[in-house]
Amino acid sequence: MLENRRGHLETVEPSRKPHIGVIGAGLAGLRCADVLLRHGFRVTILEARDRLGGRMYQERLPNGHLVDVGPNWVHGTTGNPMMDLARETDTPVGTWDTGSTVYDEDGELISSEDSEFYSTTMWNIIEDAFDYSNQHGAETDPSKALLDFFREQIPHKIPDTEEDYEKKRSIMLQMATLWGNFVGSPVDKQSLKFFWLEECLDGENLFCAGTYEKILQKIAQPAVDGADIRYQTRISEIYGKSTTANNDLVNVKTTDGHSFEFNEVVVAAPLGWLKQNPQAFIPPLPPRMTEAIQSLGYGCLEKVYISFQKAFWLTPDASGRTVKGFAQWLSPKYAPDSNPARWTNEIVELASLAPSAAHPTLLFYIYGDESHHVTATARALPAGKERDEYIFAFFKPYYSRLPSYDEASADCRPTCCLATDWLHDDLAGNGSYTNFQVGLREGDKDVRALRAAVPAEGVWLAGEHTAPFVALGTVTGAYWSGEDVGKRLGQAYGRAGFDRSLEMA
Structure with a gap:
């Protein structure tokens, strides 16, 4: 059964093989494609990048170590499919059993107690x-x-x-x-x-020590095997069924002048992209959905990896101190030139992870005005040595306070770095992760409005912004959202082949 333009249900022959377009090969799009293929649909994925994964992506540091430039964590372990996938792919995950190391605004260590x-x-x-x-x-x-x-x-x-x-x-x-x-x-x-x-799922928050690489490959494999994936295909317009000649197909046009026709289209683009491209939908999305897209917040979390020859912070200093896990530098007064706004900085250190995944690297998390400042400044510099030296210098006031740091020691000099820049990535919507900011009036209804989609126009949305309430803004949420849309389309077309239930809160 499929809802027609008047809101009624009309029968669709089960023997027909509907063609579904999935816009975006991030986690939601890949999972949706998997479920659709299991239902027997024909699936074409239109991906603007030359790779799969969207923000779930890995790069190698110049020293050879693989790192996630997107999500690093498994948020909640109870009933989380990411835990199952981690086990299936032998991906190490874990946490640190030590408390945080905290430095006060003067750069002095706060006692462990x-x-x-x-x-x-x-x-x-x-x-x-x-x-x-x-x-x-x-x-x-x-x-x-x-x-x-x-x-x-x-x-x-x-x-x-x-x-x-x-x-x-x-x-x-x-x-x-x-x-x-x-x-x-x-x-x-x-x-x-x-x-x-x-709020997230119950259980622990675990760091994906082995990166999400193998998990992504596992999730993507059905689409790689069974879908038609068109890389470097950027969308310009999506014409709903009411605008097409026979009112039965969705027409998708690309920036290079190509056109595709589908029975239904799943838009698995990030919330930030939806915010910036309302004109892509013809006719416009319903007012309630447009309002929801503009009302929900979109973050600017960035990651900066800085590697060293040796994890000097694991060597006890004169007082026997080491740092394992987290360290924070609160509202620093001691970097007035580079950090006059006194942005707090935080790291997780990656040298005390599982032996198979450990390397002498500090991962800084930055957000807000600091993200805007660091990414814009780095972007204005030539890639390579000059940009790296800026990153090293900007974060030096913090890593130089770690135990056993010695200015004269080669072990304490950074060897390489990698800084994300989602803020300047149009395909990511110039940011990262849905959040809920001051002024929001109907956040839960906004999320439900995005889940509802526009079946009469053949347009559906998927992504971490449409996830169950216990997984919004997370990898798990993106995965579940794609699964849910695939399941709903299967039910709408009376297709058999996938009977796992998913209740959206």
């Missing part, structure tokens, strides 16, 4: 914010930010009776900025009303 207190308190407030948003989101002012909640809660966690309570509260507010590394936007722009939409 105090670091544990600040980190635990921050996460307790985050949990309280989830609870508050779940229980009181409906009546919460859309202008209220997560940072406002921190400011309200910190005095309860650090009362006036505590010694140096003002300094401790200041540090806690600086710790709060670290949440930006999770959503790709500053904490003062994070919606408290819809903070509950940032």
Whole structure:
């Protein structure tokens, strides 16, 4: 059964082999293609890049180590298909069993006991914010930010009776900025009303130590084997069924003048691309969908890898300190030339991962104004030595404070680096990851509106912005969203061959 333009259902012969176009070969598009192929559809994927994966992509550092330039994490382990795929592909995942190393605004190391207190308190407030948003989101002012909640809660966690309570509260507010590394936007722009939409699956958050390379290959293989994949094919217009001659086909035109006709089209492009290309849809998407696209936030999380000859931070210094896992530099005062805005910086170090995946590299996460500054400055420099030297110098005030750093030692000099630049990638929508920012009024309804698609025009949407609420903005969400659209199309056409159920929250 298939919904016609008047909203009624009309029978489609099961023996017919409908042709489905999938725009975008990211994770959602690849998973959707897999499900469609299992249903017996003919599938053509139109991909603007010369590769598969979209933002799930790997590059090799000049020293030969493979790194993810897109997602690094498995968010939640309970019922997460990424865990199954990691096991099937022997991809190592894990975490660090040590606490964070935290440096204060003067570059001084905060004691491990105090670091544990600040980190635990921050996460307790985050949990309280989830609870508050779940229980009181409906009546919460859309202008209220997560940072406002921190400011309200910190005095309860650090009362006036505590010694140096003002300094401790200041540090806690600086710790709060670290949440930006999770959503790709500053904490003062994070919606408290819809903070509950940032919750993930139960279980641990695990780092994909072996990169997503083999997982991507596993997900992509059915499409590689069974679909017609057209690389370097950039879309210009999508003409819905009401605009075509027989009102039964969707016409897709490309920037190089080619045209494709499909029974249905799945647009698996990033939210940022949808924001920037509303004119691509003819007729325009329904007003409620257009409103949803423009209302939802889109982040600017970037990653900077800096490698060394040796992981000097794992060698105990004179006081016996090492760094394993995370390190943060809070609101630094000591880099006034390169960082006058005092952006907090955070790393995960990759030298203490599983032996098969470990290498002497620091991974910096940056977002917000810092992302804009670093990517724009680096982009203006010639690729190669000059750009690398800028990256080394910008982050030196932070890595030079790690244990056993010695300016004169060759082990402590960076050997190579790699910095992402999703902000200047039009195909990624000039950013990365859906989030929920201050001013949002109907975030949950916005997501549901995007899931609904426009069946009468033969246009469907997939991507991490249409995922189940427990997986929005994640790899798992992109995977599930593509699966869901493929399943719904199979049901609409009465096609057999794939009976796994997926309930969208």
